Amino acid sequence: MSKGHVSRRALLGLAAVAGTASLAGCAGDSGKEEDPPSKPSAEPGRAWDHLRLTEGWDSEYVSLAATSREDIWALGVRGLSSDNPARMRLFLDHWDGRKWREHELPDELPPGDGHFGLAAAGRGDGVWLVARSKEGELHAHRWDGDAWRALPPTAAGKPARPDFSGADIPLAAAESDLLWLVVDGEVRHWSGSGWQAPALTFTATDLAVIPSSDGGTPKVWAVGRTAPECEDGECYPQPASARWGDGGWSPVEMPAYRFPDPVPPEASAGLDAVVADDDRLWALGRHDFNHGEAEDEPEAETILLTGDGTGWSKSKLPRLNRAVATRTTVTDGRGGLLLDHGRHLTADGKLHRVAWPPEVPGPAEGGSPSPGGRRGKQQMNWNVACRVPGTTTILAAGAVLAPNGSAGTTPTRATVVRLELPGG
Incomplete structure (x- = not known):
C-alpha cells in the first residue's frame, strides 16, 4: 500500500440553530409550522457504546460503511502525532x-491529498473505496x-490544494457496479462501463x-447551492437539488430564502447535506451572511427541508445551542433523525439526548483521566x-x-461506536 500524508477530516459544520419547530410537523405549501417539541430528555437506552477501539493512541477513523451488522468497514489513519507526513499511513478495519x-488496501491507492471515502456497494457486495491523488485524479476501487x-482513474477537474485540510469524499453506491461521488462541486457517476459527469x-x-x-433503476438526488449571475450588484445563492433519471439530472423545485430588506452583506442560502430513508429525504444547510458589517443584523438560520424526492417543504430544527455537524446526521430507520451525534429527533417531533460513549483507559503517558472521570476531559472527535x-x-x-499528553499533545485513539435505538 502507499504511505502518504492524510490530513484530518474537516467536518461540515452549521452554526448554532435558531428557532424551534417540529420535524414531524414540517411545513406544507402554506408554510405553517407546528409547535416546538419539548426540551431534550435524558433517556436511558440512548447512549453510544464502543464497538471497536484500536490499540495505541495514535490513530483516527475518517470514513465508515456498513452493508449489515456482520459487514462493517472503517478507514483510518495512523501516525497522527508524527511531524513527518511520510510516517502517516492509512489502514482499513x-x-x-x-x-x-x-484488511488489505488496494495496491494502486495513491498517496492522496487527504480526501478519501467509503461506501457500501450493496448488501453483501463489499465496499467502494475512493481516493483523490495530489494531481486531482480520482481512484475508485471495489472489494x-x-x-x-480498480476503475479507470477520472480527472477531478483541478489539482488538489497541497495544504488543504482534507475531508472525506461524499459518495454513495447502488448495487455493486453503480457509484456516484461529489468533488469540486460536480457529481461523477460510474455507470458500470465508464465515468460520466452530466x-x-x-x-x-x-x-x-x-x-x-427489485434490481431496477436506483433513486439518486444531489443537493447544493445555485451560483446565479450577479444582477444589479447583488448575488444571492439559493438551495438547489436535482433528481437522477434517464442518464441526466432533473431539477427539483426548491423553497426560496431571503432576509428582510435591507439584505445583509453577502447573504447566501444553500444545502450542505442530504440523507434518505426509504422514500423520505431530509436536506440540511445554512441561510447566513457576512457578520459584522451591518448595525442591525437579522438572525441567521439553519435550513431543514423534508420531502419525497419530487418536492421540498420547509421545517426547522429544534434549538441545540451548538453547531450541527451534518456529516454525522443520519436517518434512524423510523422516520426520524439522529442530529449529528448528540440529539435524536423522533418522528413524533420529540427530541432526546444521546449520551456519549464511556470513557476508556488513557494512554500510559499523558495524564488522561481513567474511566469514570469527570466529563469534559476525555472527548470524542x-x-x-x-x-x-x-x-x-x-x-x-x-x-x-485524551488531552494533556506529553509536550502538550492530544493523543487520539480510533473508535467505532454503536447506538441501538430503543424499540429497534
Missing part, C-alpha cells in the same frame, strides 16, 4: 460478525469479496441514493456516521481524545 481484522477491482445547474455538495428493491441498512442500528467513527 473490517468487522465480519465475529471479530475485527485489519468484491476476493480482491480489489451537467448540473448548481454547485453540488452532497448526494443520497436509494437502491431499487466525531467524523462520520451511518445507519446499518434495514435496521435501527447507527454507527459512528472518529477518535477518543
Whole structure:
C-alpha cells in the first residue's frame, strides 16, 4: 500500500440553530409550522457504546460503511502525532460478525491529498473505496469479496490544494457496479462501463441514493447551492437539488430564502447535506451572511427541508445551542433523525439526548483521566456516521481524545461506536 500524508477530516459544520419547530410537523405549501417539541430528555437506552477501539493512541477513523451488522468497514489513519507526513499511513478495519481484522488496501491507492471515502456497494457486495491523488485524479476501487477491482482513474477537474485540510469524499453506491461521488462541486457517476459527469445547474455538495428493491433503476438526488449571475450588484445563492433519471439530472423545485430588506452583506442560502430513508429525504444547510458589517443584523438560520424526492417543504430544527455537524446526521430507520451525534429527533417531533460513549483507559503517558472521570476531559472527535441498512442500528467513527499528553499533545485513539435505538 502507499504511505502518504492524510490530513484530518474537516467536518461540515452549521452554526448554532435558531428557532424551534417540529420535524414531524414540517411545513406544507402554506408554510405553517407546528409547535416546538419539548426540551431534550435524558433517556436511558440512548447512549453510544464502543464497538471497536484500536490499540495505541495514535490513530483516527475518517470514513465508515456498513452493508449489515456482520459487514462493517472503517478507514483510518495512523501516525497522527508524527511531524513527518511520510510516517502517516492509512489502514482499513473490517468487522465480519465475529471479530475485527485489519484488511488489505488496494495496491494502486495513491498517496492522496487527504480526501478519501467509503461506501457500501450493496448488501453483501463489499465496499467502494475512493481516493483523490495530489494531481486531482480520482481512484475508485471495489472489494468484491476476493480482491480489489480498480476503475479507470477520472480527472477531478483541478489539482488538489497541497495544504488543504482534507475531508472525506461524499459518495454513495447502488448495487455493486453503480457509484456516484461529489468533488469540486460536480457529481461523477460510474455507470458500470465508464465515468460520466452530466451537467448540473448548481454547485453540488452532497448526494443520497436509494437502491431499487427489485434490481431496477436506483433513486439518486444531489443537493447544493445555485451560483446565479450577479444582477444589479447583488448575488444571492439559493438551495438547489436535482433528481437522477434517464442518464441526466432533473431539477427539483426548491423553497426560496431571503432576509428582510435591507439584505445583509453577502447573504447566501444553500444545502450542505442530504440523507434518505426509504422514500423520505431530509436536506440540511445554512441561510447566513457576512457578520459584522451591518448595525442591525437579522438572525441567521439553519435550513431543514423534508420531502419525497419530487418536492421540498420547509421545517426547522429544534434549538441545540451548538453547531450541527451534518456529516454525522443520519436517518434512524423510523422516520426520524439522529442530529449529528448528540440529539435524536423522533418522528413524533420529540427530541432526546444521546449520551456519549464511556470513557476508556488513557494512554500510559499523558495524564488522561481513567474511566469514570469527570466529563469534559476525555472527548470524542466525531467524523462520520451511518445507519446499518434495514435496521435501527447507527454507527459512528472518529477518535477518543485524551488531552494533556506529553509536550502538550492530544493523543487520539480510533473508535467505532454503536447506538441501538430503543424499540429497534
